[in-house]
Amino acid sequence: xxxxxxxxxxxxxxxxxxxxxxxxxxxxxxxxxxxxxxxxxxxxxxxxxxxxxxxxxxxxxxxxxxxxxxxxxxxxxxxxxxxxxxxxxxxxxxxxxxxxxxxxxxxxxxxxxxxxxxxxxxxxxxxxxxxxxxxxxxxxxxxxxxxxxxxxxxxxxxxxxxxxxxxxxxxxxxxxxxxxxxxxxxxxxxxxxxxxxxxxxxxxxxxxxxxxxxxxxxxxxxxxxxxxxxx
Amino acid sequence: xxxxxxxxxxxxxxxxxxxxxxxxxxxxxxxxxxxxxxxxxxxxxxxxxxxxxxxxxxxxxxxxxxxxxxxxxxxxxxxxxxxxxxxxxxxxxxxxxxxxxxxxxxxxxxxxxxxxxxxxxxxxxxxxxxxxxxxxxxxxxxxxxxxxxxxxxxxxxxxxxxxxxxxxxxxxxxxxxxxxxxxxxxxxxxxxxxxxxxxxxxxxxxxxxxxxxxxxxxxxxxxxxxxxxxxxxxxxxxxxxxxxxxxxxxxxxxxxxxxxxxxxxxxxxxxxxxxxxxxxxxxxxxxxxxxxxxxxxxxxxxxxxxxx
Numbered sequence: 367x368x369x370x371x372x373x374x375x376x377x378x379x380x381x382x383x384x385x386x387x388x389x390x391x392x393x394x395x396x397x398x399x400x401x402x403x404x405x406x407x408x409x410x411x412x413x414x415x416x417x418x419x420x421x422x423x424x425x426x427x428x429x430x431x432x433x434x435x436x437x438x439x440x441x442x443x444x445x446x447x448x449x450x451x452x453x454x455x456x457x458x459x460x461x462x463x464x465x466x467x468x469x470x471x472x473x474x475x476x477x478x479x480x481x482x483x484x485x486x487x488x489x490x491x492x493x494x495x496x497x498x499x500x501x502x503x504x505x506x507x508x509x510x511x512x513x514x515x516x517x518x519x520x521x522x523x524x525x526x527x528x529x530x531x532x533x534x535x536x537x538x539x540x541x542x543x544x545x546x547x548x549x550x551x552x553x554x555x556x557x558x559x560x561x562x563x564x565x566x567x568x569x570x571x572x573x574x575x576x577x578x579x580x581x582x583x584x585x586x587x588x589x590x591x592x593x594x595x596x597x
Numbered sequence: 598x599x600x601x602x603x604x605x606x607x608x609x610x611x612x613x614x615x616x617x618x619x620x621x622x623x624x625x626x627x628x629x630x631x632x633x634x635x636x637x638x639x640x641x642x643x644x645x646x647x648x649x650x651x652x653x654x655x656x657x658x659x660x661x662x663x664x665x666x667x668x669x670x671x672x673x674x675x676x677x678x679x680x681x682x683x684x685x686x687x688x689x690x691x692x693x694x695x696x697x698x699x700x701x702x703x704x705x706x707x708x709x710x711x712x713x714x715x716x717x718x719x720x721x722x723x724x725x726x727x728x729x730x731x732x733x734x735x736x737x738x739x740x741x742x743x744x745x746x747x748x749x750x751x752x753x754x755x756x757x758x759x760x761x762x763x764x765x766x767x768x769x770x771x772x773x774x775x776x777x778x779x780x781x782x783x784x785x786x787x788x789x790x791x792x793x794x795x796x797x798x799x800x801x802x803x804x805x806x807x808x809x810x811x812x813x814x815x816x817x818x819x820x821x822x823x824x825x826x827x828x829x830x831x832x833x834x835x836x837x838x839x840x841x842x843x844x845x846x847x848x849x850x851x852x853x854x855x856x857x858x859x860x861x862x863x864x865x866x867x868x869x870x871x872x873x874x875x876x877x878x879x880x881x882x883x884x885x886x887x888x889x890x891x892x893x894x895x896x897x898x899x900x901x902x903x904x905x
Binding site: 414415416435436437438439440441446448452454455456457461464465466468469510514 | 780783784786787790791793794795796797798799800801802
């Protein structure tokens with residue numbers, strides 16, 4: 367289980383996160399909802415060690431990972447699909463997946479497994495990642511993160527700019543990961559696209575973590591969505 | 598001598614210069630491409646390679662081939678370790694800030710140069726080449742009986758100069774394979790493209806930086822070991838190669854290895870040809886003018902990508 371306990375973090379002297387606490391359990395999807403600038407992406411970066419925490423503790427399976435170097439975090443089993451995909455654009459599709467395999471040492475078996483999840487990538491292994499379509503890039507970003515064989519998967523706005531059929535495919539993979547016991551933390555602006563697959567939802571507001579609810583509560587009562595996400 | 602034989606000599610001399618310049622410039626370009634560090638001390642790593650080659654040759658003695666082979670291994674290795682240590686102890690601590698790294702590498706430049714002056718002295722010292730067979734090159738002339746072959750006086754080269762060109766080509770090919778086909782190369786390219794994401798996939802970018810800085814300096818040192826049997830080792834010999842390497846890297850495109858190689862061959866050959874037919878100073882003036890034109894009309898260099 368990934369636990370954030372009263373995390374403070376920010377960029378330079380600008381503090382963004384204040385006493386953020388949340389838990390992601392194996393086999394569940396935790397959605398983080400909040401307005402633009404609420405601090406959702408910074409939470410992801412803080413977990414990955416890309417933003418230094420100034421207070422609080424992040425633990426994974428009881429192990430404190432908040433003082434580890436950023437390159438040690440994925441070795442603990444945390445996969446990251448950042449906002450905007452951030453592929454290694456000049457590397458080929460195959461090389462991007464191999465970058466994920468650097469952590470897992472899973473070799474051909476894992477590579478074949480992630481390619482089976484995204485068949486369109488199989489015919490584009492030698493193509494530069496930056497030349498793929500938006501949907502294919504999202505597939506590759508997901509495949510690259512899954513090549514780590516993560517215990518925890520962080521997805522930041524995975525449906526951004528995608529057509530409905532592609533959103534459905536990404537949703538299916540996320541659900542499959544959840545069903546295989548992976549703890550998923552999903553940041554998404556489009557509440558309607560992911561609420562149906564979420565198990566729990568934590569609202570983020572002005573750098574604070576507010577209420578955490580079962581997703582079923584929100585499906586029947588949308589008032590909290592209006593409060594924290596509405597414009 | 599006629600134009601043709603002179604051109605052959607110019608091409609041979611230019612090729613030797615291009616070969617060594619390619620090694621130096623590729624090292625500089627590699628460091629900038631992966632780390633975004635403008636290494637002003639790069640010329641001093643070249644100089645240190647030459648001085649260490651002399652030191653190894655003097656210490657080992659015996660047949661020149663033995664000491665030369667040892668110098669080829671020891672000098673780049675020591676210079677690479679020194680550069681990696683400089684990265685860890687200095688550049689990493691200033692977070693690779695662009696302005697601060699320029700100042701820091703100027704400091705490294707003077708430390709290496711003055712330490713060399715104190716320990717090695719101001720003299721230029723030769724290193725004996727491992728082999729140096731001189732051979733003549735034939736040329737053709739048109740006579741009443743048609744074309745006939747003859748051996749113009751002065752048209753020739755040495756086996757060592759040809760070895761320098763072949764060795765540089767072999768090193769560049771090996772480097773290319775290492776970057777494009779190995780796991781270490783993948784880590785290097787991923788770090789170059791996106792440092793944060795590289796870390797998010799377990800790549801230790803600090804270690805990659807130290808290795809790249811070391812490899813870049815080792816390439817310059819290797820170029821120096823190759824050239825020192827032709828040029829002699831001197832504590833001020835790092836200035837001109839640094840200037841030429843910057844010219845090459847700017848023309849080729851900062852961080853672009855193919856661009857650097859093409860530009861190094863072009864600048865090396867043109868430098869050789871202009872130096873033979875006109876004057877070495879004119880060659881440097883034209884190279885600098887070319888850089889000015891590139892900066893005005895194509896600031897990203899011939900092979901670089903424009904920043905949007």
